[in-house]
Amino acid sequence: MAQKREEKILSVTNLQVSFGGIRALDGVDFSILEGSISALIGPNGAGKTTVFNCLTGFYRPSGGSINFKNSQGHSLNLAALFGSLPFSWNRDQLSTYFKYLPNKFFGGTHLVTRAGIGRTFQNIRLFKELSVTENLLIAMHRDFRGTLIKGLFFPKIYQQNEKKQLSKAKYWLERVGLLSLANERAGDLPYGLQRKLEIARTMCVNPRLICLDEPAAGLNPAETEELSSLILSLKEIDKVTVLLIEHDMSLVMNICEQIVVLNYGQVIAKGTPEEIKNNPKVISAYLGTENV
Amino acid sequence: MSHIPFKKCVKDFLATFLLACAIFYPLMGFVLNGFELEIKPYRPLVPALSMAVIRTFFLYGLQPFLQNQWQKSGAQRVEKKEKTALLAIVILIATICFTLMVPFLFSNYWLNVGILCLIYILLALGLNIVVGYAGLLDLGFVGFYAVGAYTFGILSSYTGLGFWSVLPLAALVAAGFGILLGFPVLRMHGDYLAIVTLGFGEIIRLILNNWTELTGGPNGMRIPPLTFFGIEFTRRSKYGGPLFHELFSLEYSSATRFQLLYLVILAFTCLVAYISWRLPKIAIGRSLLALREDEIACRSLGINHVGTKLMAFASGASIAGVAGVFFGAQQRFINPTSFTFFESALILAIVVLGGLGSTVGVIIAAVVMTALPELLRDFSEYRVLLFGLLMVIMMIAKPQGLVRQKYSQYTFE
Numbered sequence: 001m002a003q004k005r006e007e008k009i010l011s012v013t014n015l016q017v018s019f020g021g022i023r024a025l026d027g028v029d030f031s032i033l034e035g036s037i038s039a040l041i042g043p044n045g046a047g048k049t050t051v052f053n054c055l056t057g058f059y060r061p062s063g064g065s066i067n068f069k070n071s072q073g074h075s076l077n078l079a080a081l082f083g084s085l086p087f088s089w090n091r092d093q094l095s096t097y098f099k100y101l102p103n104k105f106f107g108g109t110h111l112v113t114r115a116g117i118g119r120t121f122q123n124i125r126l127f128k129e130l131s132v133t134e135n136l137l138i139a140m141h142r143d144f145r146g147t148l149i150k151g152l153f154f155p156k157i158y159q160q161n162e163k164k165q166l167s168k169a170k171y172w173l174e175r176v177g178l179l180s181l182a183n184e185r186a187g188d189l190p191y192g193l194q195r196k197l198e199i200a201r202t203m204c205v206n207p208r209l210i211c212l213d214e215p216a217a218g219l220n221p222a223e224t225e226e227l228s229s230l231i232l233s234l235k236e237i238d239k240v241t242v243l244l245i246e247h248d249m250s251l252v253m254n255i256c257e258q259i260v261v262l263n264y265g266q267v268i269a270k271g272t273p274e275e276i277k278n279n280p281k282v283i284s285a286y287l288g289t290e291n292v
Numbered sequence: 293m294s295h296i297p298f299k300k301c302v303k304d305f306l307a308t309f310l311l312a313c314a315i316f317y318p319l320m321g322f323v324l325n326g327f328e329l330e331i332k333p334y335r336p337l338v339p340a341l342s343m344a345v346i347r348t349f350f351l352y353g354l355q356p357f358l359q360n361q362w363q364k365s366g367a368q369r370v371e372k373k374e375k376t377a378l379l380a381i382v383i384l385i386a387t388i389c390f391t392l393m394v395p396f397l398f399s400n401y402w403l404n405v406g407i408l409c410l411i412y413i414l415l416a417l418g419l420n421i422v423v424g425y426a427g428l429l430d431l432g433f434v435g436f437y438a439v440g441a442y443t444f445g446i447l448s449s450y451t452g453l454g455f456w457s458v459l460p461l462a463a464l465v466a467a468g469f470g471i472l473l474g475f476p477v478l479r480m481h482g483d484y485l486a487i488v489t490l491g492f493g494e495i496i497r498l499i500l501n502n503w504t505e506l507t508g509g510p511n512g513m514r515i516p517p518l519t520f521f522g523i524e525f526t527r528r529s530k531y532g533g534p535l536f537h538e539l540f541s542l543e544y545s546s547a548t549r550f551q552l553l554y555l556v557i558l559a560f561t562c563l564v565a566y567i568s569w570r571l572p573k574i575a576i577g578r579s580l581l582a583l584r585e586d587e588i589a590c591r592s593l594g595i596n597h598v599g600t601k602l603m604a605f606a607s608g609a610s611i612a613g614v615a616g617v618f619f620g621a622q623q624r625f626i627n628p629t630s631f632t633f634f635e636s637a638l639i640l641a642i643v644v645l646g647g648l649g650s651t652v653g654v655i656i657a658a659v660v661m662t663a664l665p666e667l668l669r670d671f672s673e674y675r676v677l678l679f680g681l682l683m684v685i686m687m688i689a690k691p692q693g694l695v696r697q698k699y700s701q702y703t704f705e
Contacts, residue, residue, distance in 0.1 A: 129584075141575045
């Protein structure tokens with residue numbers, strides 16, 4: 001089968017994060033191919049969520065770089081979005097430097113999302129007091145730009161405009177099987193559906209890379225099964241690259257094409273599920289070394 | 293159409309009635325006549341009964357109209373079902389008629405109470421955007437009110453600007469102060485935010501109190517009388533221009549000025565109330581709600597939390613600033629004692645009592661909390677006690693406030 005030339009959508013080089021004296025990440029290197037499903041695994045405290053927080057702009061790395069291929073196909077250094085690029089007199093870089101400089105002070109996390117990296121959270125972070133549909137509409141807030149006056153004073157016209165977003169919300173509610181619960185309070189949903197809603201909500205910001213932080217945590221086997229088919233459909237139907245942190249090894253081994261194993265803030269193995277399964281380093285990280 | 297549960301209805305009615313009696317009897321049942329204490333057993337029945345009727349009506353009378361929202365097809369919001377809309381319109385028209393007639397029916401005193409009510413509605417709606425929608429606990433809201441009032445005072449005494457030109461300027465200045473407060477508290481939540489905003493309110497009051505050269509300090513500032521685009525309301529012309537009552541061939545009345553002021557504030561309050569009601573239904577308002585629910589999730593969805601927070605502060609502050617101008621125009625004299633922490637607490641109490649994020653509830657609560665003290669003038673010393681009691685009872689009975697904020701309902705084809 002002729003395959004499309006595979007391109008890296010994300011490459012992380014020598015990523016370092018330290019909190020005080022603790023090195024949470026110590027030179028993490030990996031890259032992800034566009035349109036693949038990859039997993040980031042490792043024992044507790046290995047730094048998996050820290051990697052996610054760097055990818056999605058919640059932490060600023062103390063070293064290394066994260067390059068993301070944006071929708072125009074350019075490689076974008078995420079550090080640029082935070083205004084933490086090193087200063088240089090190069091004309092191109094100078095304009096980017098000043099363009100993003102304010103973000104150094106006012107935060108630029110949302111810009112990462114706008115660039116195309118979406119994420120979910122380990123402990124679900126839905127807008128609990130709002131309805132399921134509102135959760136999705138909030139994610140689509142970018143599509144509502146410039147509708148303030150219309151929304152306030154011309155409700156009829158606004159409703160016409162809103163139809164497009166509502167149909168998109170409907171599409172996603174159908175995909176995750178929540179259509180009949182569209183007007184429920186999000187916090188009232190059962191846990192499994194909250195997970196799905198969070199994924200649907202993240203998909204509503206049109207990400208090209210979606211980072212799922214332990215999506216199967218707290219789900220029963222049937223729900224995990226549904227989740228894995230949902231994740232596969234994200235890849236196949238929506239052409240989204242998926243990166244997930246997961247402790248459920250059967251899920252990881254079944255759907256992932258590439259696995260990165262972290263331990264103590266360092267990458268100890270990378271490869272296909274088969275390679276990882278038989279890697280002695282991984283086995284020792286998870287099970288401990290044999291005392292000889 | 294659903295059936296109204298009559299048993300529950302009667303039960304609730306009686307409970308409300310008894311509770312209202314318990315409150316109103318000690319307050320209205322005894323009248324001090326000279327040195328004699330007269331007992332008037334029927335007087336408190338009227339407010340108690342009307343409270344019970346109103347509450348029962350809101351609890352049960354509206355229910356048939358609120359039901360069956362699910363059946364309409366089409367991917368549009370089920371916001372205005374015809375019957376609910378009809379009822380809402382009837383209530384709205386009745387309210388508007390009444391509020392429009394207030395200046396012409398009541399005495400000067402009650403007219404001023406009405407103006408004060410409207411000012412507090414404005415303040416509460418402004419704070420509702422900050423606390424109710426965006427979830428940013430602001431204990432120094434009175435600072436922006438003071439900024440608005442003093443902008444009027446300073447601009448009018450140093451540059452001679454009048455009410456109408458100061459109005460938008462005060463909104464801008466107050467919004468600027470809102471942003472000024474917004475920056476340092478960007479990363480704060482809950483208790484810390486409350487303390488910083490409290491400090492901010494006090495700083496503004498202390499500056500006004502101590503910068504004697506600019507603000508007159510504790511002596512306050514005079515505010516020029518309200519004019520109708522330069523036409524004076526006085527009996528005799530001070531500057532030789534035409535007079536309002538001569539121009540419109542009316543009989544001179546000292547109330548005319550307040551009638552106009554009332555109508556202006558009413559118009560502005562209606563606008564703000566409409567915007568505040570509409571806000572959670574549109575994208576910008578929804579991002580405010582999202583910010584209240586979960587800031588981290590907000591950022592992960594691409595919402596600019598800095599901008600959204602600053603917008604919340606600025607819009608709340610600008611409404612308070614305008615309220616301050618109205619306050620100045622009504623009182624014609626401002627000094628820092630009008631802008632103490634007690635005012636902030638009162639406004640916050642209004643918002644919490646009315647129901648965080650609920651426009652209608654906040655308006656009702658503002659009217660009650662402003663009109664009640666005036667009704668109970670004779671008991672002025674016990675007013676705060678009553679407030680406390682009312683709040684404790686409310687918080688036990690209805691922790692969500694008078695009217696709970698509802699999220700919009702959507703249906704899909």
